[in-house]
Amino acid sequence: MSDMRVKTIAIIGGGTAGWLAANHLAVELRSEPDISITVIESPEIGIIGVGEGTVPHIKQSLMKFGIAEADLLASCDATFKMGIKFQDWMQTSHPASDNFYYHPFASPYPGGLDVNSLYLQRADSMRFSEVCETPFLAEAMKSPKHAASQEYQGAVNYAYHFNAVKFGQLLAKNARERFGVQHVKTTLRAAVLGNDGAVSHLIAEDGQTLQFDFYVDCTGFHSLIFGKTLNVPFIDKSKQILSDSALAVQIPYETSQEKLAPYTLAKAHSAGWLWDIPLTQRRGVGFVYSSAHMNETQALDGLSSYLKVDASRYAPRKIPMRIGYREQFWVKNAVSLGLAQGFVEPLEATSIFVTDFAAELFARNFSVHKDGMAVAAGYCNKVLAYTWERVMDFVQLHYCISDRRDTAFWRDNTEGATLSDVLSERLAIWRHHAPKKSDFFSRFDLFDVDNFLFVLYGMNYPTMKKNISDYERRCFENEIAAIDQRKHALSTQLLDHRDWLHQFNLAYQGKM
Numbered sequence: 001m002s003d004m005r006v007k008t009i010a011i012i013g014g015g016t017a018g019w020l021a022a023n024h025l026a027v028e029l030r031s032e033p034d035i036s037i038t039v040i041e042s043p044e045i046g047i048i049g050v051g052e053g054t055v056p057h058i059k060q061s062l063m064k065f066g067i068a069e070a071d072l073l074a075s076c077d078a079t080f081k082m083g084i085k086f087q088d089w090m091q092t093s094h095p096a097s098d099n100f101y102y103h104p105f106a107s108p109y110p111g112g113l114d115v116n117s118l119y120l121q122r123a124d125s126m127r128f129s130e131v132c133e134t135p136f137l138a139e140a141m142k143s144p145k146h147a148a149s150q151e152y153q154g155a156v157n158y159a160y161h162f163n164a165v166k167f168g169q170l171l172a173k174n175a176r177e178r179f180g181v182q183h184v185k186t187t188l189r190a191a192v193l194g195n196d197g198a199v200s201h202l203i204a205e206d207g208q209t210l211q212f213d214f215y216v217d218c219t220g221f222h223s224l225i226f227g228k229t230l231n232v233p234f235i236d237k238s239k240q241i242l243s244d245s246a247l248a249v250q251i252p253y254e255t256s257q258e259k260l261a262p263y264t265l266a267k268a269h270s271a272g273w274l275w276d277i278p279l280t281q282r283r284g285v286g287f288v289y290s291s292a293h294m295n296e297t298q299a300l301d302g303l304s305s306y307l308k309v310d311a312s313r314y315a316p317r318k319i320p321m322r323i324g325y326r327e328q329f330w331v332k333n334a335v336s337l338g339l340a341q342g343f344v345e346p347l348e349a350t351s352i353f354v355t356d357f358a359a360e361l362f363a364r365n366f367s368v369h370k371d372g373m374a375v376a377a378g379y380c381n382k383v384l385a386y387t388w389e390r391v392m393d394f395v396q397l398h399y400c401i402s403d404r405r406d407t408a409f410w411r412d413n414t415e416g417a418t419l420s421d422v423l424s425e426r427l428a429i430w431r432h433h434a435p436k437k438s439d440f441f442s443r444f445d446l447f448d449v450d451n452f453l454f455v456l457y458g459m460n461y462p463t464m465k466k467n468i469s470d471y472e473r474r475c476f477e478n479e480i481a482a483i484d485q486r487k488h489a490l491s492t493q494l495l496d497h498r499d500w501l502h503q504f505n506l507a508y509q510g511k512m
């Protein structure tokens with residue numbers, strides 16, 4: 001009976017995915033002291049090293065792992081992210097003078113009120129994101145936290161920007177020191193299947209054989225087990241999401257006084273968009289583009305034009321992106337996570353979110369008895385296929401409802417777009433009715449009505465207006481007036497984002 005129990009787990013890959021998996025599995029298996037977890041990481045291959053924007057879900061995982069927010073902020077050059085500011089995603093903008101909208105990490109239901117129909121009546125004179133305080137505070141470059149806010153709590157909701165390499169190191173330290181996860185540095189040549197089609201063992205470059213009961217493939221785009229060994233088919237989504245390349249650079253600050261935006265800037269261009277992410281020690285900027293619509297020289301010119309200097313001086317790293325996911329996520333005694341599982345271009349920071357979600361899903365459904373694997377695999381495969389499809393829809397939404405037609409890229413993303421049946425149906429319904437919570441009937445819609453509303457109405461989606469009563473109008477006006485008051489009050493109470501982080505870092509180092 002004892003060989004029916006899982007005793008050893010190998011996580012292959014020491015990137016964000018590998019160490020998130022290690023922490024999630026260690027937490028869930030705390031009551032199984034005879035199970036050991038080992039992370040195997042290639043010292044030669046290294047990690048992808050991008051992935052600096054997150055969504056608020058990460059806070060729950062960090063709390064669960066026992067990581068103090070102060071340690072994250074101090075050791076990962078972290079800054080706060082209140083949401084994303086989308087610039088130039090529309091041809092004709094509203095108001096016409098400034099072409100941007102916010103997707104804040106906030107509820108679009110002020111005072112619990114469903115204000116969509118009411119907003120549509122006022123759409124000519126206000127932005128949808130004014131239904132919460134966050135964009136005003138973000139524009140004012142405020143910190144989301146008071147000086148004395150509890151850890152992981154703020155005056156408004158937030159996530160982080162961080163240095164991806166340092167974040168991996170923080171997760172690794174926690175997994176090793178708090179949970180006793182083993183760490184082996186070796187490059188694997190192959191994974192070998194047994195007669196039953198399950199992974200039997202791994203072979204290292206030096207010929208050594210490593211055998212475990214369960215394997216977690218976190219080898220990034222290399223996809224050692226799910227791609228190279230199990231040959232799980234890749235569901236290609238490049239017809240839905242056209243951006244397939246990125247040029248990434250790290251930009252030092254010119255002075256230590258430069259303002260730190262508490263948001264990710266996502267600025268659209270003729271064949272894609274670029275991200276600008278502020279960390280405490282530098283910025284991370286990435287030019288995302290469709291190689292079918294723009295070549296690398298043009299992309300470099302676009303990046304230089306944004307940076308107002310020749311971008312080649314920052315040695316841009318070209319990163320090809322394969323958009324899609326593998327048909328199965330759990331096969332017999334192996335699961336895949338992170339880039340080995342799938343990827344959609346980095347708009348909306350979906351990747352760490354899906355990885356974190358999937359790692360927790362696997363850990364919670366993990367069966368210590370080998371005969372419980374098949375049923376867990378079936379369930380997780382169903383959940384994750386749904387999750388991936390809806391994440392693709394959410395990213396595509398940003399393109400397909402734009403009124404930009406100025407280049408072939410935008411025409412292909414709008415008039416020529418291929419949408420999933422679910423997204424097509426939802427968009428058709430939302431022409432007649434504003435999105436409702438009940439339109440999202442699965443909790444595996446990781447991006448739900450809150451997120452969709454900010455994007456749809458940030459981009460002036462044309463839902464038919466409904467009649468509203470005077471009573472509803474008064475309630476709406478009262479809520480908007482209350483938000484107005486709160487945002488001005490908060491803006492005087494909250495510190496400047498850079499100042500908050502500076503004071504925090506001094507206090508952390510014991511200098512205050």
Ligand SMILES: Cc1cc2nc3c(=O)[nH]c(=O)nc-3n(C[C@H](O)[C@H](O)[C@H](O)COP(=O)(O)OP(=O)(O)OC[C@H]3O[C@@H](n4cnc5c(N)ncnc54)[C@H](O)[C@@H]3O)c2cc1C
Pocket residue numbers: 012013014015016017018040041042043044045046047048049050051052053054164186187188189218219220221222224246248286319321337338339340346349350351352353355
């Ligand atoms: C351009 C770009 C921008 C992105 N921006 C964001 C963002 O803002 N927000 C976000 O959420 N996500 C973002 N992502 C995704 C994010 O980078 C990943 O989710 C995250 O880094 C996790 O990567 P990973 O751990 O799966 O892979 P990696 O970091 O590539 O790690 C793979 C690991 O596997 C190991 N390995 C590989 N092969 C072998 C082998 N044969 N033997 C032993 N070890 C091996 C490597 O050494 C490494 O340790 C972005 C991705 C790209 C491409």
